[in-house]
Amino acid sequence: MQRRNFIQNLLWITGGLLAGCSKRLSSATREGAVIKGKVLSGGKGVADVVVSDGFSVVKTSANGSYEFRKAPLAEHVFVSVPAGYALPHEKHIARHYKDLGTTDNWNFELEALGVNDDQHQFMIWADPQIKNDNDVRKLMTQSVPDVQNYMKSLPANALIHGICVGDLVWDNLPLFSNYNAAIDQCGLPFFQVIGNHDMDYRMGGDETSDNTFKKTYGPSYYSFNRGQVHYVVLDDVWYLGNEREYKGFITDEQLAWLAKDLSFVAKDKLLVLCAHIPVHAVENKQALYNLITEYKVHIMTGHTHYNNNIINDNVYEHVHGTVCGAWWTGPICGDGTPPGYAVYEVNGTELKWFYKSVGQPRDHQIRAMMERGTSNEQQLVANVWNWDPTWKVEYQVDGVNKGALPRFTDFDPMAVALYKGDQLPKSRPFVEPRKTDHVFKATIPQGAQQVKVLATDRFGNKYELVA
Numbered sequence: 001m002q003r004r005n006f007i008q009n010l011l012w013i014t015g016g017l018l019a020g021c022s023k024r025l026s027s028a029t030r031e032g033a034v035i036k037g038k039v040l041s042g043g044k045g046v047a048d049v050v051v052s053d054g055f056s057v058v059k060t061s062a063n064g065s066y067e068f069r070k071a072p073l074a075e076h077v078f079v080s081v082p083a084g085y086a087l088p089h090e091k092h093i094a095r096h097y098k099d100l101g102t103t104d105n106w107n108f109e110l111e112a113l114g115v116n117d118d119q120h121q122f123m124i125w126a127d128p129q130i131k132n133d134n135d136v137r138k139l140m141t142q143s144v145p146d147v148q149n150y151m152k153s154l155p156a157n158a159l160i161h162g163i164c165v166g167d168l169v170w171d172n173l174p175l176f177s178n179y180n181a182a183i184d185q186c187g188l189p190f191f192q193v194i195g196n197h198d199m200d201y202r203m204g205g206d207e208t209s210d211n212t213f214k215k216t217y218g219p220s221y222y223s224f225n226r227g228q229v230h231y232v233v234l235d236d237v238w239y240l241g242n243e244r245e246y247k248g249f250i251t252d253e254q255l256a257w258l259a260k261d262l263s264f265v266a267k268d269k270l271l272v273l274c275a276h277i278p279v280h281a282v283e284n285k286q287a288l289y290n291l292i293t294e295y296k297v298h299i300m301t302g303h304t305h306y307n308n309n310i311i312n313d314n315v316y317e318h319v320h321g322t323v324c325g326a327w328w329t330g331p332i333c334g335d336g337t338p339p340g341y342a343v344y345e346v347n348g349t350e351l352k353w354f355y356k357s358v359g360q361p362r363d364h365q366i367r368a369m370m371e372r373g374t375s376n377e378q379q380l381v382a383n384v385w386n387w388d389p390t391w392k393v394e395y396q397v398d399g400v401n402k403g404a405l406p407r408f409t410d411f412d413p414m415a416v417a418l419y420k421g422d423q424l425p426k427s428r429p430f431v432e433p434r435k436t437d438h439v440f441k442a443t444i445p446q447g448a449q450q451v452k453v454l455a456t457d458r459f460g461n462k463y464e465l466v467a
Helices: 002-013 133-152 173-186 211-217 252-262 285-292 413-419
Strands: 034-041 050-052 057-059 065-069 076-080 097-099 119-125 160-164 190-192 222-226 229-233 237-239 246-248 270-274 296-301 308-312 315-319 340-347 350-357 367-372 378-383 392-397 400-404 407-410 436-444 451-456 462-466
Touching: 034 076, 050 252, 057 065, 057 252, 076 222, 133 173, 133 340, 160 173, 173 211, 190 229, 229 252, 252 285, 308 436, 367 413, 367 451, 367 462, 378 392, 378 451, 392 436
Parallel strands: 119 160, 160 190, 229 270, 270 296, 296 315
Antiparallel strands: 034 065, 050 057, 050 076, 076 097, 119 340, 222 229, 237 246, 308 315, 340 350, 367 378, 378 436, 392 400, 392 451, 407 436, 451 462
């Protein structure tokens, strides 16, 4: 059934039938109207720019013109900003779209960068998840200054943008304005992904759950380009219509749109796909994987409040630790990852990255401590939160290299001390430690004077820490 709906929706965006759509009939722009306009830069038309209403996907002509028939459920028309142009924003919130409703004619004005953008950076925020004024205060006094300091460390002409992969707020949608103020102070253009805590509840099913988000941030799925990278944002949170019940699912209409969007993207481009719920846990993930199998893909997600890296054939999925840590209750997430964000450095189609812990230098990539084991022996425990199988983690005892530090799936001791038990943490006692696969342990001989952890990441960067 899902396959049939996918094919029917695909026929719509290529000029065929519309069937099985899940979203409401929009009041914006009369049904069946022809949407048209131009994409301009400096008053001149820009050719070959992709324009869409989330259903039809077309390219502009030689003079920058586009035209297509509006889909019944379309609410926005948006450009897939091409490489070589600035990312449109208003107070640093991305504005690459127009709300349909008052006219059928929509022009877009792009600003040429005047420089090659093959080298650029992007920042991933996951789950700021602000619930109240105290959370907002922490966001503004901890996270924002850290980003500002990172921005100051870059050259004046550096190209960098941000993407927040969902849960901007925590079921308190009026705080979107506070999130926006934080982004504006960070000082870089930011795109937004809808999370399960960014939705309207008790207004119907999935078809109404994104009303406020769309009014604030525009379409919930879209694409844009910078340099040799094609960025895609998807909504993979399916609201089930009952309080906060949802599942990870990508609608047929999004898959149909993505198939058409990717038809304009060369297979040698790097594809960066952003969503909220980790795609490897999404119910119909295979339908998505089938569309991207010919690309080199990095997927950016959040939602879990822990850091994890998953490699599957051509797809590297980065599940990010959160801006809010353990819901703003302490200095680490439940897996021991510090509150923070990830920074990605792009060079053509090559990608390098690191996790930036709030309030810590860039090389803060491991934490190590000495613990008493179950038999009262000395035990070295290290947490390497951005570990993947290419990392090398070793240890030394009194200057003697002991080789690889064994990896375990276990709890971070600091997270246990902070969060374990129904009375901890006091402000939000639902927070609990969780097991992770980036904990490393070894028994240390009694009387050892110095124990050191040495880690080397996939890019050859070395980190040392005395436990």
